[in-house]
Amino acid sequence: MPATQPEQPTYQELVQQNQLLKDELIHAQRLTSMGELVGTTTHEFNNVLMSVINYAKLGLRNKDEAARDRAFDKILSAGQRAATITNTVLAMARNRSTGIGPTDIAPIIEETLVLLEREMQKFRIDVQTDIEPDAGLAQANGNQVQQVLLNLLVNARQAIGADGGTIRIRLTANQSTNTVDLSVQDSGPGIPQDQLQKVFEPYFTTKQGPDETGKGGTGLGLSACRHIIEAHRGRIRVESKLGKGTTFTIRLPQASSADESDSFESDRIAAAK
Numbered sequence: 001m002p003a004t005q006p007e008q009p010t011y012q013e014l015v016q017q018n019q020l021l022k023d024e025l026i027h028a029q030r031l032t033s034m035g036e037l038v039g040t041t042t043h044e045f046n047n048v049l050m051s052v053i054n055y056a057k058l059g060l061r062n063k064d065e066a067a068r069d070r071a072f073d074k075i076l077s078a079g080q081r082a083a084t085i086t087n088t089v090l091a092m093a094r095n096r097s098t099g100i101g102p103t104d105i106a107p108i109i110e111e112t113l114v115l116l117e118r119e120m121q122k123f124r125i126d127v128q129t130d131i132e133p134d135a136g137l138a139q140a141n142g143n144q145v146q147q148v149l150l151n152l153l154v155n156a157r158q159a160i161g162a163d164g165g166t167i168r169i170r171l172t173a174n175q176s177t178n179t180v181d182l183s184v185q186d187s188g189p190g191i192p193q194d195q196l197q198k199v200f201e202p203y204f205t206t207k208q209g210p211d212e213t214g215k216g217g218t219g220l221g222l223s224a225c226r227h228i229i230e231a232h233r234g235r236i237r238v239e240s241k242l243g244k245g246t247t248f249t250i251r252l253p254q255a256s257s258a259d260e261s262d263s264f265e266s267d268r269i270a271a272a273k
């Protein structure tokens with residue numbers, strides 16, 4: 001008697017499964033980047049508190065006015081930094097919508113840099129930004145764009161390694177493609193030609209596992225970035241020169257006035273649910 005063949009999934013079922021897996025990957029990545037944010041901010045907060053406590057002790061020990069003034073100055077700037085961190089986290093929490101709508105990318109860049117500021121300092125990386133003031137709004141989901149940016153910045157920082165270097169972030173409106181273009185350029189070692197297209201494949205990694213900050217090594221970062229950008233009907237591409245560095249550029253569709261009413265409509269629908 002011939003063995004019965006297991007039923008083959010149809011093409012449609014495979015497409016559905018594929019989409020499901022992509023959604024799961026994006027969700028898992030979102031949790032990872034949330035974990036990263038919580039980890040970074042807790043660590044930063046602890047540093048700030050240490051400054052406050054130590055300078056308060058110093059001020060109490062020293063009776064002369066000049067030393068106390070210096071201690072107060074340090075406590076004040078630590079307090080201001082703490083306020084910046086909490087405001088950033090609150091702004092991100094407020095912007096937790098899951099939909100795509102007209103989104104200003106510039107504040108997302110700034111918020112992400114606040115979170116990575118200490119890490120970049122620690123690795124002696126000079127982060128330069130070049131943000132076009134009228135870059136306009138992209139048709140995007142802010143949280144997802146931030147997730148992509150975090151992945152690109154952590155990759156750039158890891159590529160640069162221990163000796164320090166430069167990361168340049170650019171935001172421009174591209175009128176020929178009707179897109180808002182965001183690029184992250186690093187002064188790292190570059191990517192060999194034969195690996196260039198592989199970097200977007202899931203599980204492709206050249207890292208030995210998580211680094212000292214606990215980041216990197218699964219090979220899922222760029223693959224999630226590509227899924228996110230494609231879901232926005234945008235593009236992500238990479239250019240690299242060995243010994244010179246690497247640039248990742250994402251292109252997001254510009255928001256039009258019609259998108260404005262679309263997103264208003266979808267907000268109303270979401271609110272009515």
Ligand SMILES: Nc1ncnc2c1ncn2[C@@H]1O[C@H](COP(=O)(O)OP(=O)(O)OP(=O)(O)O)[C@@H](O)[C@H]1O
Nearest residue numbers: 155156159199205206207216217218219220221222
């Ligand atoms: N800026 C860069 N410079 C040089 N190589 C890079 C850069 N960004 C990515 N790569 C290469 O592409 C590979 C894949 O990157 P990807 O972000 O997908 O995974 P990963 O960083 O290895 O791990 P993780 O999933 O934790 O992000 C990296 O291992 C590295 O070899």
Ligand SMILES: [Mg+2]
Nearest residue numbers: 155216221222
């Ligand atoms: Mg990565």
